[in-house]
Each structure stands twice: as structure tokens, then as C-alpha cells.
Amino acid sequence: MYGMVNKAIEEMICRMHDETTWERVKARAQVDVDVFISNETYPDEVTHRLVGAASELTGRPAAEILEAFGEHWVLKTATEGYGSLMEAGGKNLPDFLANLPNFHSRVAMIFPQLLPPNFNVSDVTERSLKLHYRTHRSGLASFVVGLLRGLGRRFGTAVRVGLEQSRENGAKHDVFLVEW
Ligand code: HEM
Structure with missing residues (x-):
């Protein structure tokens, strides 16, 4: 994935904890970067x-870290770094979700080697x-x-998300029921 993803993880961990924790995370992960x-891929x-x-270091399940990362991605990484792309995505939650299928085709103009969801x-x-x-990836x-x-918070809309079908349970792909 593009380095911006790992950079965003770094930013979230430094924000939630501190730089020392981030260094410990990298060391534990044996990531020597x-x-x-x-805009480089890793x-x-x-x-x-x-x-x-x-x-492992924080004692929080990986699913919880990934969920927090999703919120951070929308509310910080995307909003602060790619505000106009996010604005073009839609003015409210239902519009944004309806436009989501095309969203990464615009992202791919900036990141040509993108392997989008x-x-x-x-x-x-x-x-x-x-x-x-x-996605061809797993565990996300x-x-x-x-x-x-994060999108719910961006638009100030209370949102409920349920995983209706899950690849982990043998479905062909994940299906989320999103209610607002
Ligand atoms: C301007 C905002 C955004 C940018 C710049 C962006 C960019 C990226 C980048 C660089 C990756 C890594 C893929 C790669 O490097 O090959 C990625 C992955 C991903 N993005 Fe976005 N994204 C944005 C917004 C969103 C939004 C709003 C959603 C969904 C609500 C989303 C869903 C995902 C998912 C699920 C992945 C994981 C890849 C996979 O499933 O295979 N992104 N995006």
C-alpha cells in the first residue's frame, strides 16, 4: 500500500499515545523504516x-485498532490532506455512500499504482x-x-453499521448494512 497509509497509522499512534510508543510499535513489528x-508503495x-x-503493545484487539484507524483516516488524513476530494464525494452521508463506488477512481489519478477497494x-x-x-486483501x-x-461523524449523522455477510464466515465478499 502507498506509504501514506503507514504514515497515517504513525500519526494516529502518536496522537493517541506518543512518539516513543510509535518507535516501540515499529521495533516490535520489525519494520526498519x-x-x-x-507516494511510494510498501x-x-x-x-x-x-x-x-x-x-500487542496496547492490549487492544487488532479489529479495534483498525476501526479507530478508519475513523482517523476519514476525519484527519482524508479531510486535512485531500479536502477537495472528500468534498467532491458528496454533501451528506447517503450521497457520499452512493458515490463511493467511483471514489477511488479519482484517488487513482493521484496514486497511479493504487490497488483500490x-x-x-x-x-x-x-x-x-x-x-x-x-478486495484482494484480507482482514480489513x-x-x-x-x-x-468516520463518515457518519463527518456529516454529523448518527450511523449504525452491521456486518451482514462476512468473508471470514465463508461469504464471497463482505456486505455491510448501513443505517442512519
Ligand atoms: C481522499 C480520501 C481518500 C484517499 C486519498 C484514499 C486513498 C487510499 C489509498 C492510498 C489506499 C491504499 C491502497 C493502495 O495503496 O493500493 C486506500 C485503501 C482503501 N481505501 Fe481509500 N482513500 C480515501 C478515502 C476512502 C474512503 C472515504 C473510503 C471508504 C469509506 C475508503 C476505503 C478504502 C479501503 C477499504 C481501502 C483498503 C484497500 C482494500 O480494501 O483493498 N477510502 N485508499
């Missing part, structure tokens, strides 16, 4: 190892929809839950 470069394993080490929506009502998430469902919660 001084400074992550945003093996996905680096990101997974950082999350795993953060979980694939989103689709179905069963749209006034207060809910189903979000279908497909909790990240998506955090992203959705």
Missing part, C-alpha cells in the same frame, strides 16, 4: 505488521443501504466499519 514516503505486510504490533451499493432506502465490499472489514463511522 525511518520515514514512510507517502508491501501490505508492513501495514498488517504495524497494526498487529500496535494491538471495490464498493457497490444495493437495497437503497431513505434510511439505509447495503454496502458491498470486495473492521477498517471499513471505522471508515463508515
Whole structure:
């Protein structure tokens, strides 16, 4: 994944804890990178190892770290670094979710080697929809839950997210029921 992902993990850990904790996370993950470069790509394993080490060091489950990271990504990384892209995504939660399937095609203009997630929506009502998430990566469902919660906070909309179908339980892809 692009270095900006690992940089955002660094920023979240420094914000929630401190720089010493971040250095300990890197050491525990055996990640020997001084400074992550945003627009360089790193093996996905680096990101997974950082999350795993953060979980071991803080005693919080990895799913909880990924969820917090999803919120941080929307509310800090994306909003502060890519404000205009986020604004183009939609003016409220339902619009933003409806536009999500196309969102990363704009991101790919900035990051040409992006391997983006694939989103689709179905069963749209006034207060809910189903979000279908497909990816060649694994273990990121909790990240998506955090992203959705972050979007709810971005738009000041109370949101409930449930995992209706899960790849971990044998489904072909993850399906989230998002209600607001
Ligand atoms: C301007 C805002 C955003 C930017 C710049 C951005 C950029 C990125 C980047 C660089 C990656 C790593 C993939 C790679 O390097 O190949 C990524 C992954 C991902 N993004 Fe975004 N993203 C943004 C907003 C969002 C939003 C709003 C969502 C969903 C609500 C989202 C969902 C995801 C997911 C789930 C992944 C994990 C990759 C996978 O599932 O395979 N992103 N994004």
C-alpha cells in the first residue's frame, strides 16, 4: 500500500499515545523504516505488521485498532490532506455512500499504482443501504466499519453499521448494512 497509509497509522499512534510508543510499535513489528514516503508503495505486510504490533503493545484487539484507524483516516488524513476530494464525494452521508463506488477512481489519478477497494451499493432506502465490499486483501472489514463511522461523524449523522455477510464466515465478499 502507498506509504501514506503507514504514515497515517504513525500519526494516529502518536496522537493517541506518543512518539516513543510509535518507535516501540515499529521495533516490535520489525519494520526498519525511518520515514514512510507517502507516494511510494510498501508491501501490505508492513501495514498488517504495524497494526498487529500496535494491538500487542496496547492490549487492544487488532479489529479495534483498525476501526479507530478508519475513523482517523476519514476525519484527519482524508479531510486535512485531500479536502477537495472528500468534498467532491458528496454533501451528506447517503450521497457520499452512493458515490463511493467511483471514489477511488479519482484517488487513482493521484496514486497511479493504487490497488483500490471495490464498493457497490444495493437495497437503497431513505434510511439505509447495503454496502458491498470486495478486495484482494484480507482482514480489513473492521477498517471499513471505522471508515463508515468516520463518515457518519463527518456529516454529523448518527450511523449504525452491521456486518451482514462476512468473508471470514465463508461469504464471497463482505456486505455491510448501513443505517442512519
Ligand atoms: C481522499 C480520501 C481518500 C484517499 C486519498 C484514499 C486513498 C487510499 C489509498 C492510498 C489506499 C491504499 C491502497 C493502495 O495503496 O493500493 C486506500 C485503501 C482503501 N481505501 Fe481509500 N482513500 C480515501 C478515502 C476512502 C474512503 C472515504 C473510503 C471508504 C469509506 C475508503 C476505503 C478504502 C479501503 C477499504 C481501502 C483498503 C484497500 C482494500 O480494501 O483493498 N477510502 N485508499
